[in-house]
Amino acid sequence: xxxxxxxxxxxxxxxxxxxxxxxxxxxxxxxxxxxxxxxxxxxxxxxxxxxxxxxxxxxxxxxxxxxxxxxxxxxxxxxxxxxxxxxxxxxxxxxxxxxxxxxxxxxxxxxxxxxxxxxxxxxxxxxxxxxxxxxxxxxxxxxxxxxxxxxxxxxxxxxxxxxxxxxxxxxxxxxxxxxxxxxxxxxxxxxxxxxxxxxxxxxxxxxxxxxxxxxxxxxxxxxxxxxxxxxxxxxxxxxxxxxxxxxxxxxxxxxxxxxxxxxxxxxxxxxxxxxxxxxxxxxxxxxxxxxxxxxxxxxxxxxxxxx
Ligand code: HMG
Ligand code: MG
Numbered sequence: 001x002x003x004x005x006x007x008x009x010x011x012x013x014x015x016x017x018x019x020x021x022x023x024x025x026x027x028x029x030x031x032x033x034x035x036x037x038x039x040x041x042x043x044x045x046x047x048x049x050x051x052x053x054x055x056x057x058x059x060x061x062x063x064x065x066x067x068x069x070x071x072x073x074x075x076x077x078x079x080x081x082x083x084x085x086x087x088x089x090x091x092x093x094x095x096x097x098x099x100x101x102x103x104x105x106x107x108x109x110x111x112x113x114x115x116x117x118x119x120x121x122x123x124x125x126x127x128x129x130x131x132x133x134x135x136x137x138x139x140x141x142x143x144x145x146x147x148x149x150x151x152x153x154x155x156x157x158x159x160x161x162x163x164x165x166x167x168x169x170x171x172x173x174x175x176x177x178x179x180x181x182x183x184x185x186x187x188x189x190x191x192x193x194x195x196x197x198x199x200x201x202x203x204x205x206x207x208x209x210x211x212x213x214x215x216x217x218x219x220x221x222x223x224x225x226x227x228x229x230x231x232x233x234x235x236x237x238x239x240x241x242x243x244x245x246x247x248x249x250x251x252x253x254x255x256x257x258x259x260x261x262x263x264x265x266x267x268x269x270x271x272x273x274x275x276x277x278x279x280x281x282x283x284x285x286x287x288x289x290x291x292x293x294x295x296x297x298x299x300x301x302x303x304x305x306x307x
Contacts, residue, residue, distance in 0.1 A: 001228065001229065001230055001269065003096050003266060004126035004231075004232035005268065005269065006232065006269045007232050007233065007258065007263055007268050007269070008043070008044065008209075008232065008233045008270070009044075009234060009235075009236055009256065010044045010045075010046065010179070010209065010233060010235045010236070011037050011043060011045045011046065011145065011235075011236060011237070012046045012235045012236065012237050012242075013033075013037075013236075013237035013238035013239065013241045013242060013252075013256065013284070014030055014045065014047055014065075015048055015049055015059070015084060016046070016241075016242045016252070017237045017238065017239075017242030017252055018058055018059075018242070019056050019058045019059055019183040020058070020241075020242045021058060021242075025287065027061040027065050029287050030047075030048075030061070031065055031069060032283070033280060034047055035069070035072065035074050036097055036276070036279065036280035037238060038074075038075075038076050038079045039074075039276055040273050040276030041271045041272040042079070042272055042277075043078055044079075044080050044083050045079065046081070046083065046235075047065055047066055047081040047083055048061075048065045048083050048084075049062060049084030049085075049090075050062050050063075050090035050091070050094045051090060057213075062083065062093070062094075063093065064213070065144070066083060066097040066098060067097050069081055070097075070098045071098075072296075080100065080101050081100070081101070082101040082102060082103050083101075083102055084102070084103050084105060085099075085102040085103070085104060086104065086124075086127065087130075087131065088130050088131060088134060090131075090170065094123070095125055095138065099140065100140060101140060101143070101144065102131070102140060102143070103144070103145060103179075104128040104130060104131055104139075104142060104144050104174040104175070105145040105181075106124050106145065106146055106170065107147040107166070108121075108147065108152075108156070108163040108166050108168055109147070109148040109152035109154065109155050109162070110146050112148045112153065112154060114218060121166065124168075125170075128144070132173045132174045141176050142175045143175060143177045143178075143179060144170035144171075144173075144175035144177070144178050144179065145211065146167050146178060146180055146181060147181040147221065148163075148184075148213070149163035149180045149183075149265035150182050150186060150187040150191045150192065150195050150276060151182070151183075151186035151191075152183075153184050158198070158231075160195040160199070163180060163198065163199040164199045164202050164203075165202075167180065167199045167203050168202040177208075178199070178203055178207055178208055178249060179208075179235055180195065180199060180209065180210055180260060182210075182213055182219075183215035183250055184213060184215055184250045185212065185214050185215030185218060185250060185251065186218075187212065187218060188218055189218075189224070192210075192212075192226060193225050196226055196229045200230075205229065205231060208233070210222065210223055210226045210231050210233070211234075211235040212234075212253065213239060213242075213251060213253055214251060214254050219253070219258075220254060220258055220259070223254065223259065226260070227268075228265075234252055236253050236259040236260075237254070237256060238257075238281050239256075239257070239281035239284055239291065239292035239293055240253070240254070240255035240258070240294050241284065241288075245267065252293060255283055255292065255294030255297065256272075257278060257300070258295060258296045259298075260272045260274050261274065261296035274300070277297075278304075279292060281297050282301065
């Protein structure tokens with residue numbers, strides 16, 4: 001199969017990245033980061049999550065961040081700011097803050113579901129159905145994640161059929177896109193392709209997205225393997241920020257700079273300006289006091305420094 005001509009990049013750094021930082025990043029820095037990411041051409045930027053502040057204090061400023069972005073004079077047309085909403089309480093708070101798109105997040109592993117959202121997979125699907133119904137009444141689109149699609153930090157290898165089973169339930173519920181999370185980055189091109197094939201047998205490939213953490217340095221290879229099967233939506237995290245607080249040892253998503261460098265090299269359009277992305281990555285990395293985790297960013301910034 002030919003590779004897709006165009007790929008949608010879903011930037012998740014402000015949520016997936018910053019939720020896992022030891023230091024709590026001030027709302028003003030998050031807002032500036034997200035606006036710089038929009039300036040760089042990203043059209044979907046996951047802004048925050050409406051989860052318990054006791055569980056994830058890093059996202060406690062969710063309403064402040066979202067409301068400021070929506071009211072900003074710098075706001076660009078066509079840019080959406082989805083937010084995570086695990087249950088109706090989170091959904092109601094997100095709507096109150098002005099959310100126009102939300103995302104629910106389930107798992108293919110029972111133990112991970114319990115550790116992450118404190119309920120079984122079956123119970124989570126009931127909660128998600130309530131969120132999707134409420135969102136439908138307000139014409140708010142819902143994206144969905146399935147975590148642990150190839151491996152779980154507690155249960156080990158996860159059968160592709162388990163990921164596909166959950167993905168199908170979420171699509172049937174009314175979610176428009178199912179993002180397949182290799183939460184601990186343990187997948188390799190072969191296991192990722194087996195998982196995508198199982199999911200694509202029950203969910204149209206146009207509705208699938210890859211969400212690959214880069215713990216073992218496999219994310220770019222896994223994206224290429226997914227492109228080969230027609231997947232054309234990928235989540236990435238600016239400067240490679242992040243991880244998941246309930247998946248110990250998981251590092252950040254594939255860096256947005258690495259993903260865009262790959263796509264440019266393959267001649268695949270994604271509408272993102274790499275120079276703008278580098279500047280955004282440098283901004284947040286300077287705030288955190290470290291170099292970007294992205295190898296492409298480090299090489300390109302070093303080259304800029306020599307010119
Ligand atoms: P719970 O304790 O089971 O909920 O938490 P509960 O209904 O029993 O309520 C307990 C307390 O939480 C109550 O407050 C509720 O009001 C409050 P109290 O009376 O004790 O003061 N509460 C909430 N507060 C704010 N927002 C809410 C909310 N719901 C209840 N939405 C819950 C269930 C899901 C809320 C909790 O387990 C939680 O917040 N978990 C954090 C999950 C999380 O953010 N994980 C990281 C994101 S997922 C991820 O990173 C993976 C992904 O990137 C894909 C991949 O990589 O695989 C997406
Ligand atoms: Mg993640």
